[in-house]
Structure formats: structure tokens, C-alpha cells
Amino acid sequence: MTNAELTKETSAASNVRRISGMDEEGEQLSEINPVASPLGGAAAKSHSHGAGAGIPDSSRAGRLTSYQVADFPAITGREEDWRFTPLKRLRGLDKVALDGAAPTVAVHKPDAVTIETVGRDDARIGSAGIPDDRVSAAAWGAVNEATVITVPAEFDGRSEEHVTTVTLTGAGNAPAASHIFVHAKANSDAVVVLDHRGSAVVSENVEILVEDGARLTVVSIQDWADGTTHASSQQMKIGRDAKLKHVVVNLGGDLVRINPSARFAGPGGDIEMYGLYFADAGQHFEQRIFVDHSVPNCKSRVTYKGALQGKDAHSVWVGDVLIRKEAEGTDTYEMNRNLILTQGARADSVPNLEIETGLIEGAGHASATGRFDDEQLFYLQARGIPEDVARRLVVRGFLNEIIQQIKVPALEERLRDAVERELKAGAL
């Protein structure tokens, strides 16, 4: 079978008024979970329901959000949000008290950037995010302290020596909770890397607050040891004319589920979301993206690419983009591509674009899953390229599109090396 036959492509033009992945009932739901929530201030923080009967969870506007784990029903696996996740391998993150030791925090940073350990009652906690699933809420309830990284206003941290790297090293396999808050103050410009290593069973909440006019890059690398379970809800709030580049890199772990959600707090906001994952035999890497356009004239780009190899390597990409009625002038495009390198691997890719106003700049999505097959290998070999070089050429080229977006040379090199290692380990 040719690559073309295996490649499914969907796209939506800018003039499509409404494309819902699931249902046609979206409009009414914004009342239940109003535009401003969870970012509309104290009210939103103290109260957030929406778990009434008959509310489909298929429109992102209707998704339950709450800081209370008790508000979320037990996960059955039939929910839209959980249908792909192997629940057993959550290893209790949805069920038990998350009282294990959180990953330890080590920081490498420029002087101007500050790092604090704060109590859960710190005013900043909850100002950029609110849990929208049970595992995230469980962690919210369980943490006693959070790590806050603050980039001062006007800070110019573009050069490589100014990168802040937060290394989070897993402290073992007792289910744990963790909370990180990244705060880029007005008109700052910085790069923050969250580097997850070691072994853990952890539910993590990451809040990213980008104040007006700031530029921030956050790279979350999941380079876990085998057997790790990591759920991470990464919620971003982007101020007026602010720009956030968010990069997810999933390389290791047994089950890694990252939910990056972006919301805009003022017009002119810009989010670029990139993702790269390389799933090996038995690994489950899931990424569920949500971009909530509730403010006029904001822009979002989502680009995720994954390679899979080995038996039961499984990736899931769900990209929910919601353009609310208020979000006139929105410009959005989301894309996911997967490359399956061997038999037995599986990639699920589900773009959902919900559009509640016709007055937008553009909206589109694309999703494609291709297979590196014998015909491609033959073609490259027939040009003198040995088999191992041919496979590396294809995978490297495919993933490099994401790596080169990071723009931190040392990090790019590390990821290229990681890709090489994956290819070697896969005995390709």
C-alpha cells in the first residue's frame, strides 16, 4: 500500500462557519461555563460547575472545571476525555491520595529570574488555570506547596545563557502531586524549560501566566525513565499583545498525558504550540490540546508531530479549538502528523474545531498519519542510501520541523540526539 492511501487529510477553510467534531449543541453551553471562566477573577476561582445532567462533554465550552476533585465523577473510560487512556496505567492518579514525594526541583537560571517555593494559599496559584479533569483536580487538592518561577518585567532573556531550566526529577513511584507556576511579567522576554527526568507517578499542574506584551517560550520535556506515569495539565493565560511559544516533548515514560490549554486575557495575544513525541513499544503518549478563543484578534498555531515504533506504541493527539462568539478576528490553524515506523504501533489523531462566529481571519486544521513503508525504503535504497540511513533520514527530517522551532541550540541538539537514540534503540 502506498503512503498516499494511508494518509488521511482533513482541512477546513476559513469560511467554514461551524465545524464541530462531535455535536451541534455547543452554543448554549457557553452560558454554563461563561467566557470569562476560569480567568475572570475571584468568582471564577471560587465557583465553577457545569456538571449538570445532559451536558455533553463533547463541546469544550461545556467541559466541567473545578478546583474540587469531588466535583468530578469517577473516571470510567467511556468519557470523551478519557476514551483513549489506559486507566490502569494511571496507577491510581485518578483514585488515591497523591501523598507521595513530588519530583525534586533543581534550577539553573539567570540572576534576574526568581524561583520561590510557596504555600498553596499563595494568591498566584489558580490565577492562570483551573482543573478540567479529575486527575488534575486531585493534584490541585493534594499539593502543599508550589514552585513559582518569575521573569521580571522588561527582562531581556533572549540569548542562550539566559535560559531558565527547571529540572524535575521523579522521587519514586508513590503517586504524587506537583504544582509549577511560570510567571512572565509585562514586556519580558524569556525561555523556561521544564525538564522531567527520573521515575515518577505524578499528576502535575503547570500554570503559565504571560502578562501584557511579554514573550515567553516554555518547553516541557518528558524524558522519564521507563515505568513512569505522568499527567500534566498545563494551563496558559496570555495577556494583551503577549506571545507564548509552548513546546511539549514526550520521549520517555510508560504513560504520559499532557493537556496544554491556552486562554487569552486580552486582544492581540499569540500562542504557538508545538509538540514532538516518539513513542516506543508499549508506551502511551497522549496530548490533548485546547485553545479557547474568547477574545477578539488573537492568533493560535498548533503543530504536533509524532513518530511511533514497536508493538503497542500508542499516541493520541486531540486538538480542540473553540472560537467563541466574542472572538472576532481569530486566526487559528492546528495540525498533527504522525509517522508510523513499524507494525503494531497506533496513532489516534482527532482535530476538533468549533466556530461560533463567522467574523474570523481564518481557521483550519489538518491531521495525517503516514507509514514508513517498504516502498519508501526501496526508493531511498535504490538511490544508494543504506537502510539504516534511510530510516534515520525520514524520521529526522520529519521531527526536525518541530525541533528547529525551539531556537535554543543546546536544547535542539539534545533533542536531535534523543531522536537518534530512539532510532538506535528501536533497532531500526
Next chain:
Amino acid sequence: MSTLEIKDLHVSIDTEQGKKPILKGVSLTINSGETHAIMGPNGSGKSTLASTIAGHPRYVVDSGSITLDGEDVLAMSVDKRARAGLFLAMQYPVEIPGVTVTNFLRTAKTAIDGEAPKLRTWTKDVKDAMAQLRIEPEFAARNVNEGFSGGEKKRHEILQLELFKPKFAILDETDSGLDVDALKVVSEGVIRANEDGTMGTLLITHYTRILRYIKPDFVHVFVDGNIAEQGGPELADRLEAEGYDRFLPATAQA
């Protein structure tokens, strides 16, 4: 002076219904500088012969031999055959996601020559060859064959032919699906690849129009997995006028 020699080649493929013989004793010798045209009805095994020479794993050689200057080609891996100087311009070139034309050409050239080409001259060579084949410069940054039209794919094959400079080129219906201008551009590319007159060419085609540009020394009629008749260029004209009826079994002529 090199020789590609095919002797009494029997090839089959494994299908769901079992083993299916396709080539039934093909013998053919091509020397440097010679152009051989192969013409024959659909399904007669022309692409099978081409792919078998290149080493496609689908085709099983049951008996016979292929040698390049006495060396056993069948014992070589696909990539080794290419490095030994064999080039197959494919009838249906495949898309390679994630690999740009630039990256692909440089990697292949490095593999074939055993060393990386000198960057400055190489970049210019690629640019010039693309211009001569009327391939837009932006194709250099596109992924190999991805979204290329049929004609663009064929031109990309000939671009490689020019840049890799093989000893023997097998062109499997490179002319099919080309418009009049593209046919001329592509033919000129093949002629340039054989500028010094040392390339051996095996040209598989259904049409004599490409043979007006690329003059064959020999024409072979391929029928049911074997060469049914050989002749000079005049045989091609006769085939075009008469078709293949006289080569087919009487029952099929009704």
C-alpha cells in the same frame, strides 16, 4: 566500458493465490553507450524486469543471473546496486514525508560517491540541473515527491539521473503522462546524462515519440514475460503501426 548482462532470468511474485511466474527466461546484454528500448503490452513484465534489476524485495528470482561487469548483481543489496552504478527511474515514484529534495539529493549523492560532494559546486550543479529540467527552485525545499504532479515526479527522477551519473539507467515509462514540452525537456535531460556517450540505457516505453529524441540502438518486444522479437529502431515504428497482435497467442486475438 561496462556490461550489464541478464541471462535466462526467471522471476515470480508471491500472491495470495500462490506463486505467480512473471519473467520467463529473459536474456539481454547492455553495453556502455548503448540504448535499448523495451516495448510491450500492459502486464507483460517490463516493470518487473526493471524492479528486479534494482532489487525490489517483492520479486523472487527463481533462476538465471544478472551481472554487472561480471559481478553478481543479485547478491547485492538494493543500495549496493545503486552504488555500483545502476539507476532506476521509477514508473511510480513514491512520496517520502519529512525528507526535502535538497537533503535527499545530497544524502544519495554522498552514498553513491562514498564522500560528500563539494558543497559549492554541488549546490550549483543542483540548481542548474533543476533549471534545465524546468523544475521550480522551490521544489528543493519540498518533501520528495510529496504532492508532485505526475510530470513533476518524472522530472525529479531525471534530475537524479543527471546528478548521480550512473553507469546504467533503466527508465520505466518515464515518458508516460508527460505533455509535449515536458517530454522534450525530460528527453534532453536523459541525453545530457549520457553526454560522454558512456551510459547504458534501458528505456521502457509504450510510445515511439520519446524514441524520436532518444534514438535506440536496439528495440525489444516484450510479451508475456519474455523478449519475443528484437530489432533496430524501425521495429518501434512497426509496433506503433501494428500493435502487438502478431505476438499474442491466437486465442487472444479474437
